[in-house]
Amino acid sequence: MFRILSDKGSKVILIVLFSLVNMPLTSAQYDYDNARPVGGLLAGANFTQVDGDGYKGYNKISPAGGGILYLPVRNAGLPVEGTLAWSMEVLYAGKGAFGSGSGIATNVQQQKISLIYAEIPLQLNYWRGPRKSIYGAGFALGYLGASEEQISTVSGQVYNFPFRKLDVSFLATANFHVGYGFFVSPRFQYSLASIRKPNAALSSFGRDEQFNNVWSVKLMYLFNVR
Numbered sequence: 001m002f003r004i005l006s007d008k009g010s011k012v013i014l015i016v017l018f019s020l021v022n023m024p025l026t027s028a029q030y031d032y033d034n035a036r037p038v039g040g041l042l043a044g045a046n047f048t049q050v051d052g053d054g055y056k057g058y059n060k061i062s063p064a065g066g067g068i069l070y071l072p073v074r075n076a077g078l079p080v081e082g083t084l085a086w087s088m089e090v091l092y093a094g095k096g097a098f099g100s101g102s103g104i105a106t107n108v109q110q111q112k113i114s115l116i117y118a119e120i121p122l123q124l125n126y127w128r129g130p131r132k133s134i135y136g137a138g139f140a141l142g143y144l145g146a147s148e149e150q151i152s153t154v155s156g157q158v159y160n161f162p163f164r165k166l167d168v169s170f171l172a173t174a175n176f177h178v179g180y181g182f183f184v185s186p187r188f189q190y191s192l193a194s195i196r197k198p199n200a201a202l203s204s205f206g207r208d209e210q211f212n213n214v215w216s217v218k219l220m221y222l223f224n225v226r
Helices: 007-021 200-204
Strands: 038-051 060-073 083-100 108-127 134-153 166-179 182-191 211-222
Touching: 060 108, 060 211, 083 134, 108 166, 166 211
Parallel strands: 038 083
Antiparallel strands: 038 060, 038 211, 060 083, 083 108, 108 134, 134 166, 166 182, 182 211
């Protein structure tokens, strides 16, 4: 079941679009001869929660990292300097949630969710070359390689429920150039479909449908950028 992105996600999209629209027009000619594919590496952390699990807050921090490839589009015809570039990543992405005390379900003492995905994000980016900041948005396909859950109740019972193997999500990324091929890359990412398999008992601990909600910060390095 698909649902509309949260208000946080909508704000990120509006900020990215506003930034692109308000970039000053320029008559400078973009050097399309240098619009070549560029690859790199990423490493950082995901700050995550599972919307619908009965707790609030990005209380779980997990590692994330992998590789990225940018494929610039020659002469995209933009009214500003630069062009567009497709990007594809292959990532290890830890996600999940942690909460303690009484949340939505007053009988829950603690809930831990640990999810490990292999992800392939695909984005369309505003590109002015590998020495400038890069802004993009797109979608990611994640495969759940491992999962662990522990829901502990005040009576001492422990529960866990299954997750779907595939997660399709929206993402928006800003890559801020800091020099010598390095970028600081904050990202927002949100599941478009529930990550849970149907289970009526879930309603005792939160919502039947639950979604990965992720902010991340990574350091990106692009090769052969001097």
